[in-house]
Amino acid sequence: MRPIARTVAIIAMAMASAAANAGEYAPLDCSKAQSSAERTICKNYSLGQSEARMATLFSIVTSLVAMGQRGNIQDDQRKWLQSRNACGDNLACLRESYAARIQQLENVMAGIASRGPY
Template sequence: MKKLFLSGVLLAVWAIAQGPAQAASFDCTLKTLAPDEKAICANRDLNDADVQMVTTLNLLSGLMMMGGRGALWDDQAAWLKQRQACGGDIACIRKAYASRLNALQGIYDGLNKPL
């Protein structure tokens, strides 16, 4: 399966630029973090998965027409509820990210690309 090259580049840049107190989609220094967010902040590979997921999501959002973009963000909101249901279970969160990244890759693969 073809990978999102730009997503990988952006992920690397983002990871280098961010300190340990920042995940891609939320601030790890907040006192009001949910259990899943605390687990992501405390676990480097989950934090990296969060960065990759948000970077890929934003890239795809920019490539899609308005209706598709809305559906993409609706799916993201539904996925976020699934991730939150994991609580602090790292294996569950890891599986949720793998599933979401696979779904986002499928969306990218299905886009009509001019080249």
């Protein structure tokens, strides 16, 4: 299978099972934003897009990995949320936080894609 077709297959499988993981990480609900970081994310379009991308990657990745690795990723997500929230309203800090977390999740996805088979 060609790399693009393989990636599409991975995403299709993940999206089919992502609904089962919805309770593991709920994307930021701006109507319930409480912390300074959450309010800042909700007011900033690019940070909102980063939140959506990170939440989607998290859902896909956790639906594709084994239970042990899933637990580690969930633990890392909780730690990341604490770190993100510590940024408060600092835009640069929030951007860096999202960029780092997205890169971590993309690395996990690349590892999954490299192993196959599909």
